[in-house]
Amino acid sequence: MLLSNTCIYGLRASVLLASKEGDKFVTIRELSDELHISFHFLTKVLQQLTKSELLQSYKGPNGGVKLARPASQITFMDVVISIDGENIIKECALGLPGCGELKPCPLHDQWSAMKENILRMMRDVSLKQLAANKNSDPLKQLASVHALKK
Amino acid sequence: MLLSNTCIYGLRASVLLASKEGDKFVTIRELSDELHISFHFLTKVLQQLTKSELLQSYKGPNGGVKLARPASQITFMDVVISIDGENIIKECALGLPGCGELKPCPLHDQWSAMKENILRMMRDVSLKQLAANKNSDPLKQLASVHALKK
């Protein structure tokens, strides 16, 4: 699987935050309830995003977390790198360290093209875009489907 | 990371087997030496490929493993499915179970296009093709680079 579970939780929470109006802090409890993710685990994940300065947090009553920048200025990639690190996709599909421009394996061209596509998408898509389609509201849907599965 | 370590070991060994001439059994020891993978661990991995009938094995002197079919008739995908299973790529990049044709998330089109590309490549590329470029010989290279890293 390309992204870790942890990373997907971070993405969902970030998108949900982006979809909320205004600039006020949202409690992690509220996020974890809406996303059906364990409160404590989500706390850990969001701590990481806070460390990376993608989120801003505030303790005490009326505290919580919020995006540190406008949603249009935080990318999918920002979140992925913060949680899963830079190397989400290996250079070579076979993991051959020798594979590269000079001595490509037979998969090299196809693989690196796809790799670039994925990375470009991640760099291009912002949380604002991800939060945009209120119509389909996948996050709301998530709740019901997830609930059924458990 | 898309594929597990175990799966990449299986792929490397399969490609190496495909690159060897003839129809005779090759010992796992020989493969593990060439690939610098632990003999015991590679044994486990190859047992799985044997169970899936991608490899054929033979015990005793002059025993070993070999491809169960011509290298042109075993795909990258065959090996991946045998080791990592069918679900190497999630439906939705955000892992939203509600996401689909009916209610796509904003990433849906791009993501499923890329997903299809990756799966198509895996289905299309055979071990024969992967073993073909003797020139670049990434497997030989592997040995030296890998040795340096350790």
Next chain:
DNA sequence: CTATATTAAGATAAAATACTCTTTAATATT
């Protein structure tokens, strides 16, 4: 100042993945 709300941090546990070691079974050679 005290009680309460909230994130941060740390310790622990459970599960999955990666890897190792030992024994057993099959086959061949002598």
Next chain:
DNA sequence: AATATTAAAGAGTATTTTATCTTAATATAG
């Protein structure tokens, strides 16, 4: 029949990922 060679099977260990629980730190309200 004895011995050597080899994969299969099973048990065990280590590491990473995922998750939980507890305590601390910080802020607010009264």
